[in-house]
Amino acid sequence: MKRAKKYPLTYFLRGYGKQSILAPLFKLLEALFDLFVPLVVAEIIDVGIAQNDIPFILRCCALLIALGVVGLVCAITAQWYAAQAAIGCATSMRHTLYQHIQTLDFSQMDTLGGSTLITRLTSDINQVQNGLNMALRLFMRSPFIVLGSVAMAFTIDTDAALVFVATVPVLSLIVFGLMRLTAPRYKKTQGQLDRVLRLTRENLTGVRVVRAFGREEQEEQQFYRENQQLTRIQLGVGRLSALMNPLTYVAVNLAAVAVLYVGGRQVDGGILLSGDVYALTNYMSQILVELVKLANTIVLVSKAMACTGRIQSVLDLEPQMTFSTGQMDLDGREAIGFDHVSLTYADADDESLRDLCFSIRRGETFGIIGGTGSGKSSVVNLIPRFYDATAGQVRLFSRPIQDIPKEQLRSAVGVVPQRAQLFSGTIRSNLLWGNENATDEELWAALETAQAAEFVRGKPRGLDEVVEQGGRNLSGGQRQRLTIARALVKKPEILILDDSASALDFATDAALRKALKALPGQMTVVIVSQRTSSLQHADQILVLEDGHPVGLGNHQQLLETCGVYREIYDSQFQKGGDRA
Numbered sequence: 001m002k003r004a005k006k007y008p009l010t011y012f013l014r015g016y017g018k019q020s021i022l023a024p025l026f027k028l029l030e031a032l033f034d035l036f037v038p039l040v041v042a043e044i045i046d047v048g049i050a051q052n053d054i055p056f057i058l059r060c061c062a063l064l065i066a067l068g069v070v071g072l073v074c075a076i077t078a079q080w081y082a083a084q085a086a087i088g089c090a091t092s093m094r095h096t097l098y099q100h101i102q103t104l105d106f107s108q109m110d111t112l113g114g115s116t117l118i119t120r121l122t123s124d125i126n127q128v129q130n131g132l133n134m135a136l137r138l139f140m141r142s143p144f145i146v147l148g149s150v151a152m153a154f155t156i157d158t159d160a161a162l163v164f165v166a167t168v169p170v171l172s173l174i175v176f177g178l179m180r181l182t183a184p185r186y187k188k189t190q191g192q193l194d195r196v197l198r199l200t201r202e203n204l205t206g207v208r209v210v211r212a213f214g215r216e217e218q219e220e221q222q223f224y225r226e227n228q229q230l231t232r233i234q235l236g237v238g239r240l241s242a243l244m245n246p247l248t249y250v251a252v253n254l255a256a257v258a259v260l261y262v263g264g265r266q267v268d269g270g271i272l273l274s275g276d277v278y279a280l281t282n283y284m285s286q287i288l289v290e291l292v293k294l295a296n297t298i299v300l301v302s303k304a305m306a307c308t309g310r311i312q313s314v315l316d317l318e319p320q321m322t323f324s325t326g327q328m329d330l331d332g333r334e335a336i337g338f339d340h341v342s343l344t345y346a347d348a349d350d351e352s353l354r355d356l357c358f359s360i361r362r363g364e365t366f367g368i369i370g371g372t373g374s375g376k377s378s379v380v381n382l383i384p385r386f387y388d389a390t391a392g393q394v395r396l397f398s399r400p401i402q403d404i405p406k407e408q409l410r411s412a413v414g415v416v417p418q419r420a421q422l423f424s425g426t427i428r429s430n431l432l433w434g435n436e437n438a439t440d441e442e443l444w445a446a447l448e449t450a451q452a453a454e455f456v457r458g459k460p461r462g463l464d465e466v467v468e469q470g471g472r473n474l475s476g477g478q479r480q481r482l483t484i485a486r487a488l489v490k491k492p493e494i495l496i497l498d499d500s501a502s503a504l505d506f507a508t509d510a511a512l513r514k515a516l517k518a519l520p521g522q523m524t525v526v527i528v529s530q531r532t533s534s535l536q537h538a539d540q541i542l543v544l545e546d547g548h549p550v551g552l553g554n555h556q557q558l559l560e561t562c563g564v565y566r567e568i569y570d571s572q573f574q575k576g577g578d579r580a
Helices: 017-049 054-103 106-112 114-138 141-156 158-205 207-212 216-242 244-268 274-315 376-382 406-412 427-431 440-449 453-457 476-489 506-517 555-561 563-572
Strands: 334-343 353-361 365-370 391-396 413-416 494-498 524-528 540-545 548-553
Touching: 017 054, 017 114, 017 141, 017 274, 054 114, 054 274, 106 114, 114 141, 114 158, 114 274, 141 158, 141 274, 158 207, 158 216, 158 244, 158 274, 207 216, 216 244, 244 274, 334 376, 334 524, 353 376, 353 524, 353 540, 353 548, 365 376, 365 563, 376 494, 376 524, 376 540, 406 413, 413 476, 427 440, 427 476, 440 453, 440 476, 440 506, 476 494, 476 506, 540 555, 540 563, 548 555, 548 563, 555 563
Parallel strands: 365 524, 365 540, 413 494, 494 524
Antiparallel strands: 334 353, 334 391, 540 548
């Protein structure tokens, strides 16, 4: 397996190199103008006010205004470029992460979970964006102001400047020490946020079930516990971060007192003027302000670093499945073959499928039946290669499934999942998932076969009728028939119906099976169902119990030889053949 590709931050900043350079440069220009302000004010005090020179004072005030205006222009320009770079980086990161998630295997997505992937695509990337924005604006400006203030202090008085030299390391120790403590805690905070999001997502998705069983109070309590845990973690890291401002303020104010003490003695000795002391205290104030900004920036950068690590952990995952490229001849008479196939899901303690052996020829209808949890869906998930068998060999069209190119495999197999899933848009847009180039005639033909044409024609807009998220404005049976039609638009060689007629009445189910049988060509149909009536006309029926096969044959053979199948049949039909 090839090594995972590393994505440094510079990878996502491609195309934004100019903005990433110009943003801090304009901030440095703004900082440079800020450093001149105390010197101008000192001149006003020592020369203008001391000598009562009004024109000199006015010229200095005009200079201060000019410095302020130029500094403002530089600040706005820097913010513009920083925002462009940060938003561009976040956009690229989100696209890359989403694209990478689409390449992951189902087993990897099952292990990660949907809630944590959503958090990393949204909250984590937003934190990276905010951290990068602040870093571009302040990570060079603040140290430049600090070091520049120290340098300017040396131009005024060496003794007073030594106070600056002693203060800066102390402040750096406070800032970077707290950063080291808070960074891992922010990562823990995001992990707990994953859990809160998962719980919220489950409750919103299953709100009807929650209310039907009167579980509102219990779910509220569980959410309260998880939310309180998140609050405790955030408060803990917040308390550490809150130490940043008071500790830096204490250090800087003590340094300011020392500057005033040293400067006052120098003024008494006639070495310094009062304006010089003002300039020194002003430089110390600038150091304080910039270090507070730097402290807040470091908090944001700490969060961003933790979130970047979480994002990189997903990007580090390499798909375990490999597909061949090119085109392959798929003309074998055998449509599907299972040769001693077993399946164990990731992190599972036991096998979900054990030693499956069967063969399906082209054009046959193959049924799969069994109790709840017997492994029916696991079998059909192996056919389009959503999962790889952990033992044995799955064949499609007489070839090992691992040898078939991905695009060719996906186009040959149409899947109607157990849970009908529609997307917001229109009926037409949902059907075109099967074939984006399908004509209206092909769409209506698929709807006729799926027994959905009648209710679609009854809609005011027909194919252009609006479908809400998840198809919630349609009934369960309508959703199932549309998902079947979507798969038929694809015109697959193998059609898998994974218990996708459970919401249909017996007459519609029978009409659907009759229409599928009448389709031209040799389409192989695999039907998973709990109803023996849906499978009794199949060429072969596989009976599963706890993941292993207990019967294989047609309806009549299984009634005579398979006790499990007979039990299922008798539970749905009376002994005399009448429906229960």
